[in-house]
Amino acid sequence: MEPLAILVLLCFPICSAYPLHGAVRQDHSTMDLAQQYLEKYYNFRKNEKQFFKRKDSSPVVKKIEEMQKFLGLEMTGKLDSNTVEMMHKPRCGVPDVGGFSTFPGSPKWRKNHISYRIVNYTLDLPRESVDSAIERALKVWEEVTPLTFSRISEGEADIMISFAVGEHGDFYPFDGVGQSLAHAYPPGPGFYGDAHFDDDEKWSLGPSGTNLFLVAAHELGHSLGLFHSNNKESLMYPVYRFSTSQANIRLSQDDIEGIQSLYARPSSDATVVPVPSVSPKPETPVKCDPALSFDAVTMLRGEFLFFKDRHFWRRTQWNPEPEFHLISAFWPSLPSGLDAAYEANNKDRVLIFKGSQFWAVRGNEVQAGYPKRIHTLGFPPTVKKIDAAVFEKEKKKTYFFVGDKYWRFDETRQLMDKGFPRLITDDFPGIEPQVDAVLHAFGFFYFFRGSSQFEFDPNARTVTHTLKSNSWLLC
Structure with a gap:
């Protein structure tokens, strides 16, 4: 059975004009937003729309509570201001699941060395900066798995990375500035594993605009087979926020357990035998270590x-x-x-x-x-x-x-x-x-x-x- 192709839309919530507290008037636009959100991410059936008029035990209340629980909101079962604000935030377009998870069927690469190719570039950054951001994003996953990555400059790679605007050939058009920033596909042949980035965004390496490294790290997690997590500290949490502490992101334990469930630990973990009473030399050098020397x-x-x-x-x-x-x-x-x-x-x-x-x-x-x-x-x-x-x-x-x-x-x-x-x-x-x-x-x-x-x-x-x-x- 072919792995299921699921669209991944990662976006950063930079700011919001929606109130943080207080009641939300449940007009038609709010009702439509809630139904579309629950249909898309929580398997809410279209013919259950009438249950918005009911209270307490209705299916929509249960779905709202399910969404609130997953995203870490107070479980009120109501379309309160915090819930509506969350529904307006840019996020990934795949349904939500609990903890780390993989795509249906757990697709993964059946090899440890994976090739990638940057097909084209955004004009927002120098080509070298794009190359570096993608390499750093892959390194995040490489450090905790046996996987290695190599970049090729022509031909078909396992992961094809490109920048595009609007309709770009995969029936999932981008929507301009904001909302969906990128999408990716799980491992497999053809377009599977590929990652696309919306070039209407203002890509950057820092806190302004959209940070390419952070978006790419999340998207390439999908390209390797990971789904979403309900852990707010996880890189694979569907609603992704930028902070300066994430500029050199470290995976959460949730992310590590997820990717290692597909590819196991790095080979060095299995071969290193600790010597009693001897402090092993750290595998990763620290740049501001006062004793640091260079080779x-x-x-x-x-x-x-x-x-x-x-x-x-x-x-x-x-x-x-x-x-x-x-x-x-x-x-x-x-x-x-x-x-x-x-x-x-x-x-x-x-x-x-x-x-x-x-x-x-x-x-x-x-x-x-x-x-x-x-x-x-x-x-x-x-x-x-x-x-x-x-x-x-x-x-x-x-x-x-x-x-x-x-x-x-x-x-x-x-x-x-x-x-x-x-x-x-x-x-x-x-x-x-x-x-x-x-x-x-x-x-x-x-x-x-x-x-x-x-x-x-x-x-x-x-x-x-x-x-x-x-x-x-x-x-």
């Missing part, structure tokens, strides 16, 4: 990337708050725990190093023919790994730091410069080996070593400031 640091098309274990922070010019991602969400084939990274921006690519190998990435794609061995760059066999690397744009030179020495690579000639390696302390006075990462920005070199970083002026050949490594993350 690698680089720029990418004007953005700053800070790598740590299997994650990285991303600082963009459009969003002052650093974004936090899994490396695998952007580059599934890359390893975690990187050694070094640098952007050779005259070639629009970033080189990523781990052990004796390196990869070249352009945007979200790992280039063909990689990984290669670091010795192809001209290192002697005695060099087993790179500690740090940085590109100096003005000179078109890349500096590789290994132990207490450094090599200099000419990006134009693609050859190591003669006379190297040299001692780090000779040419960078005040910088002690071993270096974790190096960044070149604003005319300075920033050397990262443990939880500290050192701002080095190459003209004065001196350290000008000592800072915490995570000061770049607004800590």
